Amino acid sequence: FKIAAEALAKQGAEEAISKLLTIHEQIVATRNGAQRPFTVKENEVELAIVNTISSIIEAKLASSQKSAVVKVLSNIAETSDLLQDLRINMRALKGLGKTGDAAAVPTLIKGIAMKGKIQPIPLGQIAFAALQQIDNRDAVADAIIAFGTAKDASFNSFYKEELQNDPLMKNPLWVRQEAINFLGEFNYPSAKVIAFVESELNHK
DSSP, rough: OEEEEEEHHHTTTTGGGGHHHHHHHHHHHHHHHHHHHHHHHHHHHHHHHHHHHHHHHHHTTTTTHHHHHHHHHHHHSSSTTTSSSSSHHHHHHHHHHHOGGGGGHHHHHHHHBBBBBOOOOOOOHHHHHHHHTTTTTTHHHHHHHHHTTTTTTEEEEEEEHHHOTTTTSSSHHHHHHHHHHHHHOOOOOOOOHHHHHGGGOOOO
């Protein structure tokens, strides 16, 4: 499976996306039905699917299947590593960046605070790098500012427990600092970005 998937990725075989997404749905349904994590083999299949659909869409950005791929990669990225290998989450975040699609932004914002539960590896730097690849700079800037002002409802809901209990995340300064750090590297000095960064000068 892996070798065939890699060959399809190299060929940019857009017509293979539908079949790959169907296989993804099948193994997820099997996992959820059995109420267990992916097996070793299923992890490898899912990883190959993520890598392949990401590479194909990167080569075919005008594909009619891009929105479907973004949706699947977002769902995969937001799945706990209690159910799948953390490498899959990493690759899904990277794949979302490769799509350049603004629809990936909400998941990538969540990725800023992602880390494994089994392997407590933070994925924030991967998410930040992926956000840099999104074509709509205003969408990214707006999302980062909403995150930095604790007004991102999707992020706040996804991390409700952590925002209450995690020693780092429950500190309101944490989101502001993460947002400022990203915008410092983002190189997009829009009026909104400048105003937000300047507001941080009030916090001496």
